[in-house]
Amino acid sequence: MLKPRDIKTAEEARAIVEERNLSHVKVGLFDNDGVMRGKYMSRDKFLSSLDHGFSFCDVVLGWDVKDQLYDNARYTGWHTGYPDAPVRILPHSCREVPFEEDMLLFLAEFDGQAQAVCPRATLRRVIERCQALGFEPLAALEYEFFLFDETPDSARAKGFRNLKPFTPDWFGYSMLRNSVHAELYRDILELAERMDFPLEGLHTETGPGVLEAAIAVDRAEAAGDKAALFKTFLKVLAQRRGLMATFMAKWSGSYPGQSGHIHLSLRDADSGKSAFYDSSHSQGMSDVQRHFLAGQQRLMPEFLAMLAPTVNSYRRLVPGFWAPTDATWGVENRTAALRVIPGSDKSQRTEYRLGAADANPYLALAAALGSGLYGVMQQWEPSEAVAGNAYALQQPQALALPRTLWESAQRLKASEAARELFGSDFVEHFAASREWEEREYRRHVSDWELDRYFEII
Structure with a gap:
């Protein structure tokens, strides 16, 4: 069979x-x-x-x-x-x-012609360029998502306000929660195995009803498929159980945002060995990893629209909520946008911590991989690593991230590196789609505006 x-x-x-x-x-x-x-x-x-x-x-x-x-x-x-x-x-x-x-x-x-603007094809083109340079990219994505004891009908009836989280209170890494609700965790793990996006880890995160899932590493194209399918079918599973899952970057100002971190490494296609690991260098960082990191850092402000693609994405990018605000890097430092994880031939990698859970996995991965590859091609060097709290350190203006989706779309359109890596057709089309998203937002009056201005102004 x-x-x-x-x-x-x-x-x-x-x-x-x-x-x-x-x-x-x-x-x-x-x-x-x-x-x-x-x-x-x-x-x-x-x-x-x-x-x-x-x-x-x-x-x-x-x-x-x-x-x-x-x-x-x-x-x-x-x-x-x-x-x-x-x-x-x-x-x-x-x-x-x-x-x-x-x-x-x-x-x-x-x-055909549609390949030029297709998200999956865009990732594939970046991978093919990577392979042409003699590297095989490996990736693993991890997602935070909130679960609610709601249905699509009940959430809309409430106007998406005062929703009931699946579990109450702040219970990060809780053995209590995952034991009481062991059937749900089992169903998630079994779904992931049967649909071939197996999870290396699944645990509660900080906040009511929030979980984090780490998808197992694979070649980059397969990793993109697995992440996209995970997001889709996790929501299917939740709704079939009378729950709802959201991958919004930030659904409430009271709780941390939801990340979509990307772990990346390159392996030498001829030898099969890690292109990132060199035991003779500080932190095991090879020249290739250093250049790759520099590309990710330098191009992060230009590619941000692909990693933070919604108006809501920018609600998450504020100090003190585990989301970076500048294109910084550090060794084992979770306050930085890029985290170098020292290890061995098997485990040496970078973690692109900027990504939000709301990003298209194919495009987020294309941006993270493509920017690193561009740094290798240009042999760029990164800035000095940050030590301590990256939020509290003054960074050069060149490392500052756009603060709005509109600004991010303009940076993407103006990026020569983006056009070289992804093609001008893709850049023009995707930037236009983000401008549309921002304009749709500006057409609507928020609850905050009504509460603030209706009577007093």
Whole structure:
């Protein structure tokens, strides 16, 4: 009997669908914001698409998380008539859907001209450049997320106010919480194993109802898939249990924000050894790791829109809440934006701590990897490492991060490095989508404004 994660080719994908005698298969891809879009596809259509691809309306690259159409994008819009774009199925992405008997899920990626603005294809292009330079990138993403004893209906009925967390109070690393709710933790761990985004760790974080999950390391492309699927199907699992999960960067001013940290390392393609580890250097940092770190640091302000892509992302980037505010780095220092983790040939790596949980995993990973790769290509050197509390130290203006999504979009558009790494078509399209997001925010009147100005002004 064929196993989903053993599928590598179109022929094997065809065989497993026929073996299970499926009438339909699930096919999905990810939009600008990392939202999974997809459908059930008939067996005959799927089998044909394995060889010839299929078409998907390109509106999913031209709208926001509320299905509202961008009015400032050149790639697609009313001016193009929202045509279909070619899509290719990725046979090696085959997975079981645990909630649906024998159902299979396959990921897809935009093809043809649409590749230029497709998030997954953008990551793939960065990885291919990395491989061309003789490196194999490895990555692991970890996410914080809040769980609520709410449903989509109850949360909306409350206006997303006064929501009931799954558990009360601040219980970081709590053995009490994970034992009392062992069934939920077991379900999360089993889901991760069955859908091949296995977790190295799962624990309560600081705040009511907040958990942190660390996805196991893999090659960078697979790591992107695993992170995107984890975010999607963790929300599915929660809602099937009468709960809700959120990956908003900051849902409340009273609690810490939610991170999406990215661990990265490079291995030499010829020797298989770590390109980051050199025991003769301080902290085991090789020249390659030092240049990689410098690229991440120098380009962080320019690439921030890909790592902090929503208006809400910038609510998290404030001092004292475990989120960096400048492009700093340190050795084993969690107040810095970049944390060097010394170790061995196996474990030497960098942790990109800036990323928020709301980022599209493919684009966050493309930014973190691409900036580091660019530093290697340019042989840049990092600043001095920070020691102690990075929040309390005065940093050069060049290391200051944009404070708003609009500013981040402008920095991305002006970045020559971004255009070289990701392509001008992607930079223009994604920056336009972030400008749209900021303008949508400014059109709405907040509760804070009403409370502050309605009577007194």
